[in-house]
Amino acid sequence: MRLVLALAIVAATACGSGTTPPDADEALACMTSGRGDAYVAGLERTGRSGLLDFKLLSATPAPPGRFLNAWTLQINTMSSGVVGAPATGAAMTVTPYMPDHQHGAGAYIVQIKETADGKYELSEINLSMPGYWEVTIDAQAGAVHDTVVYRFCIQA
């Protein structure tokens, strides 16, 4: 009975409102588990389908931090593992998600603007809590569709 009550309290406070202090322990647990990507400028990932190449050219702040983030992303086509031409005019959705708490970025919608061929500025990426976040980028460039996930441990 006592255990059940303790678990209920943990569940209630894990994803609390702005009145609860940030959970520094959760950020530390994320780092220790090694689930997050180690941020470097130019962090490159091949999409799930191997059709697009994603390169996180820069992040503000760097490494990604709590609350609002802005990223510059280069997307190129890919064929048989070889990076090709810039993927211009891509339609994209960018979805931040905290799987451990099963919530996203609240009311914030990631803003996307192409500033050069295949180069996209993503802003208002709201990583609102310390801990493990997944940012899924889904891109449709012409007939080509691919998805990539960047994973970061966000500090308090």
Ligand SMILES: [Cu+2]
């Ligand atoms: Cu959360």
